[in-house]
Amino acid sequence: MQSIVHVCLAGLSAGMFIWLVASGLTLIFGVLGVLNFAHGSFYMLGAYFCFTVLRHLSANFWIGLLLGPLFVCAVGFIVERFFLRRVYHLALPYQLLLTFAFVLIFDNLVKIVWGAGSLSPPRLDIFGEAILIMGRKFPAYNLFIIAVGPLVAIGLWLMLERTWWGRIIRAASSDREMASALGVRVPILFTAVFVFGCWLGAIGGGLAAPYVGIMTPGMGDTIIIEAFIVAVIGGLGSLKGAFLGALIIGVLSAFGTRFFPTFDMFLIFILMAGVLLWRPQGLFGEAR
Amino acid sequence: MKNKSLFAALILVFLAALVAMPHLSGRFTVYLAMRFMILGIFAVGYNLLLGQTGLLSFGHGAFYAAGAYGMGFFWLHLSPHPLLGIGAGVAAAAVLALLIGFFCVRHTEIYFAMLTLAFGMMVFSLIWNAREITGGDDGLVGIMRDPVTFFGLGKIPIGKDAQYYYLVLFFFVLSVWVAHRIRISPFGLVLSGIRENARRTEFAGVPVRNYRLAVFVLSGAFAGLAGALEAMLQSNARPFMAHWTHSADPVLVSLLGGLHSLTGPLAGSLLFVAMREIVQRFTENWMLWFGIVLLIIILGFRGGVVGVVQNLVLRRRAEGEG
Numbered sequence: 195m196q197s198i199v200h201v202c203l204a205g206l207s208a209g210m211f212i213w214l215v216a217s218g219l220t221l222i223f224g225v226l227g228v229l230n231f232a233h234g235s236f237y238m239l240g241a242y243f244c245f246t247v248l249r250h251l252s253a254n255f256w257i258g259l260l261l262g263p264l265f266v267c268a269v270g271f272i273v274e275r276f277f278l279r280r281v282y283h284l285a286l287p288y289q290l291l292l293t294f295a296f297v298l299i300f301d302n303l304v305k306i307v308w309g310a311g312s313l314s315p316p317r318l319d320i321f322g323e324a325i326l327i328m329g330r331k332f333p334a335y336n337l338f339i340i341a342v343g344p345l346v347a348i349g350l351w352l353m354l355e356r357t358w359w360g361r362i363i364r365a366a367s368s369d370r371e372m373a374s375a376l377g378v379r380v381p382i383l384f385t386a387v388f389v390f391g392c393w394l395g396a397i398g399g400g401l402a403a404p405y406v407g408i409m410t411p412g413m414g415d416t417i418i419i420e421a422f423i424v425a426v427i428g429g430l431g432s433l434k435g436a437f438l439g440a441l442i443i444g445v446l447s448a449f450g451t452r453f454f455p456t457f458d459m460f461l462i463f464i465l466m467a468g469v470l471l472w473r474p475q476g477l478f479g480e481a482r
Numbered sequence: 483m484k485n486k487s488l489f490a491a492l493i494l495v496f497l498a499a500l501v502a503m504p505h506l507s508g509r510f511t512v513y514l515a516m517r518f519m520i521l522g523i524f525a526v527g528y529n530l531l532l533g534q535t536g537l538l539s540f541g542h543g544a545f546y547a548a549g550a551y552g553m554g555f556f557w558l559h560l561s562p563h564p565l566l567g568i569g570a571g572v573a574a575a576a577v578l579a580l581l582i583g584f585f586c587v588r589h590t591e592i593y594f595a596m597l598t599l600a601f602g603m604m605v606f607s608l609i610w611n612a613r614e615i616t617g618g619d620d621g622l623v624g625i626m627r628d629p630v631t632f633f634g635l636g637k638i639p640i641g642k643d644a645q646y647y648y649l650v651l652f653f654f655v656l657s658v659w660v661a662h663r664i665r666i667s668p669f670g671l672v673l674s675g676i677r678e679n680a681r682r683t684e685f686a687g688v689p690v691r692n693y694r695l696a697v698f699v700l701s702g703a704f705a706g707l708a709g710a711l712e713a714m715l716q717s718n719a720r721p722f723m724a725h726w727t728h729s730a731d732p733v734l735v736s737l738l739g740g741l742h743s744l745t746g747p748l749a750g751s752l753l754f755v756a757m758r759e760i761v762q763r764f765t766e767n768w769m770l771w772f773g774i775v776l777l778i779i780i781l782g783f784r785g786g787v788v789g790v791v792q793n794l795v796l797r798r799r800a801e802g803e804g
Binding site: 277280288292298415419422426430463466 | 532538540585588589591592593595596597599600601603604607608611726727730733734737741767769770772773774776777780781784
């Protein structure tokens with residue numbers, strides 16, 4: 195029982211990072227219609243920029259988490275404004291490969307700037323040591339992560355459903371041309387949504403680095419796959435689906451790692467295949 | 483008519499150059515030529531799916547790996563015969579493609595790309611984790627090239643690179659020829675129809691999903707052949723063959739050369755291998771430069787190399803007539 199609770203908790207905190215990446219990915223796909231391979235790279239850049247801020251500007255974790263993702267937003271702005279914008283009208287392979295080109299470029303740039311080896315982010319002590327849960331220690335930071343995920347979800351929901359910005363975003367994602375005809379400046383909106391999605395991914399990276407305890411130039415390549423799987427299971431373009439999908443994937447892979455280490459990823463894929471057979475459009479996807 | 487015979491002459495010259503290569507150049511060039519031909523087999527088969535049918539797969543590395551590991555397991559446990567080993571690799575890749583394709587061809591476009599990507603990574607993680615069977619991150623090592631025997635009727639040694647080269651060349655020519663036959667067959671025309679308008683093709687009475695699955699398995703078999711040949715060339719099979727960054731290679735190559743012809747992926751493969759060699763000679767940052775080249779192609783030269791050449795020829799001709 196004790197170990198099952200702990201495996202669940204570990205799974206939930208891992209799921210929250212996937213959610214932070216998948217939420218940005220889903221938002222960008224929903225509005226821009228582009229599947230962003232480079233989203234994992236923004237997650238990686240978030241981790242590295244936070245690390246650099248912590249090392250060179252301020253040792254305060256919160257300042258790092260505030261400033262680091264802003265740099266990533268600037269990178270995202272350049273990617274959307276000068277490159278992605280030119281391929282919206284092109285066929286799918288070109289869009290995907292454009293973002294893939296950025297995966298190559300960012301992975302390599304990180305190697306050049308920060309070195310090809312792995313880095314260890316500074317130890318975090320603001321959350322104290324660990325909390326006893328059912329007689330076993332659990333890091334307080336991980337509990338904080340588990341709380342952040344739903345907060346982001348609620349924030350996103352409030353923004354999309356309750357604000358003027360959210361209305362415009364929903365309008366542009368359901369009918370781009372009509373929104374444009376009604377006076378929405380779609381290109382600016384696209385840039386804003388892309389940058390916001392990058393910010394979400396970067397926050398995920400910044401939070402993940404102390405949790406994982408190690409940063410490598412390829413760290414984005416794994417989480418992007420998990421985020422894709424989450425998007426498939428939850429329904430592409432559905433934030434609700436992405437949240438639920440991330441939780442399921444997180445917990446399932448934690449159980450897999452604990453009980454069947456050889457087949458930990460395999461469980462996830464079996465789940466994915468099952469969802470596809472049962473609901474091809476994903477749990478919350480609209481039937482096409 | 484004149485152009486057609488010119489094209490045929492070019493093919494003959496190219497073939498003659500490939501046949502004569504081991505006698506004229508050093509070992510390293512021969513090795514690079516083999517890399518080019520193996521990538522060419524991979525890309526030509528892959529382009530049946532992307533260029534012909536309009537399906538973007540990001541998981542063909544899995545079939546490449548299936549070919550390599552199928553070949554490796556066959557060599558380790560059953561028989562050292564190279565041709566049988568290659569056959570086992572191709573069969574393993576085709577079966578895996580059938581299994582994965584069954585789930586993937588229910589979707590198109592982005593969903594298809596993501597599904598193939600996810601299933602490809604499943605294969606990667608299986609190979610990576612099942613250490614006792616696959617050797618984990620070390621891969622399968624020590625695959626040797628025994629002579630090709632014809633059941634007592636004689637044998638051909640392929641141990642040296644210059645000898646193995648001709649086996650690769652044989653499969654390369656065979657693959658390109660088969661791909662060409664598929665492209666111009668009624669089956670290939672239906673595939674083009676599916677690319678142009680899947681719904682209409684369906685209304686014409688074609689079981690579109692079955693056709694998609696068939697071409698998926700075919701392209702998977704090509705990938706398996708390429709993988710088996712590489713396993714023998716490098717004498718190992720590595721898990722990263724199944725990784726999604728390797729699955730991107732045939733996509734890049736097709737785009738580099740041009741999607742809508744058979745020569746496109748071939749030209750792309752040649753360019754890819756040459757570029758990688760040249761860039762790696764000057765800098766370690768091969769990925770960075772390749773990413774930049776990719777950006778330039780997507781933003782500026784979407785027809786690929788073949789498209790650029792075609793445009794030049796067309797313009798020249800227009801000027802000549804005008």
